Amino acid sequence: MNVPKLLPFTKHLLILFATSIIILSSMAYATPSLNITGTSWSNPSEHSAYQSGSTEYWGSSKKVSKNSSYDFVANSPAENTNTSVSTATFDIGKFTYNNNSSAGRMDSIDLNITANIGGNDVSFVLTINADELTECTKYNPHNKCIGQSSYDNLTISSSNLDNEFTVGDNIYTLSKVVFDTNPNPFKVLNSNQNTSGISHILVSFSVAPTTLNQNPSGSNPNPTVPEPTSWMIMLQGLGLLSFVMFRRRSQTELTIMTV
Numbered sequence: 001m002n003v004p005k006l007l008p009f010t011k012h013l014l015i016l017f018a019t020s021i022i023i024l025s026s027m028a029y030a031t032p033s034l035n036i037t038g039t040s041w042s043n044p045s046e047h048s049a050y051q052s053g054s055t056e057y058w059g060s061s062k063k064v065s066k067n068s069s070y071d072f073v074a075n076s077p078a079e080n081t082n083t084s085v086s087t088a089t090f091d092i093g094k095f096t097y098n099n100n101s102s103a104g105r106m107d108s109i110d111l112n113i114t115a116n117i118g119g120n121d122v123s124f125v126l127t128i129n130a131d132e133l134t135e136c137t138k139y140n141p142h143n144k145c146i147g148q149s150s151y152d153n154l155t156i157s158s159s160n161l162d163n164e165f166t167v168g169d170n171i172y173t174l175s176k177v178v179f180d181t182n183p184n185p186f187k188v189l190n191s192n193q194n195t196s197g198i199s200h201i202l203v204s205f206s207v208a209p210t211t212l213n214q215n216p217s218g219s220n221p222n223p224t225v226p227e228p229t230s231w232m233i234m235l236q237g238l239g240l241l242s243f244v245m246f247r248r249r250s251q252t253e254l255t256i257m258t259v
Contacts (some may be wrong), residue, residue, distance in 0.1 A: 039114075043108070044058065056109060088207055092115075092203055106128075107129065125158040134149065150194065
């Protein structure tokens with residue numbers, strides 16, 4: 001049986017389809033990575049706090065294991081985990097907490113980050129706050145609480161939200177800071193008494209073209225690259241068109257052979 005040959009135009013479409021997929025794959029990861037160049041703790045609310053390496057300890061015990069602590073180990077480079085061209089989200093590192101009830105509570109502390117993104121030096125301050133809460137763990141037959149436990153609600157924020165810096169033709173604006181706690185990122189992290197845990201810290205930047213790329217009327221003569229989903233819809237259309245033309249050619253040749 002003779003195998004129908006592809007039309008030259010169909011061949012060209014298939015080549016364009018394959019090439020576009022390769023280009024799209026490279027474009028999806030075009031956002032520069034964030035390189036952490038330095039971290040430090042500052043402004044602890046607990047007077048007994050002291051820093052050793054990447055860890056901030058507090059408590060009155062001479063034994064480190066009996067004190068509470070926060071530790072942060074940076075990811076460098078921190079890759080962009082968001083494929084959208086309008087948002088860049090970076091996992092900047094691992095946050096570990098050790099909550100010892102005898103050490104007291106750290107109401108607030110700052111984590112200072114210095115980094116480089118796309119050849120630009122940036123810095124921002126993340127503030128971790130703790131609020132102590134209690135919950136009833138045991139009730140008597142008359143539904144009266146006879147046992148309680150305490151835990152800390154850790155929240156993270158930044159005084160540098162809305163800070164802007166330019167990378168190439170885009171403006172990056174710090175827009176959100178959250179704890180990455182599976183399955184979803186949260187601003188609140190529960191830290192039970194006499195327990196320890198691990199989370200990651202995510203920072204997000206909104207990305208927009210610089211005003212230098214816009215004409216006086218406000219329109220952008222050099223629009224940003226379409227979202228990857230838009231490219232995929234276009235490529236699927238090209239692929240479908242190629243398939244339809246191939247099938248039409250095949251059916252035509254089979255009809256000629258039968259005649």
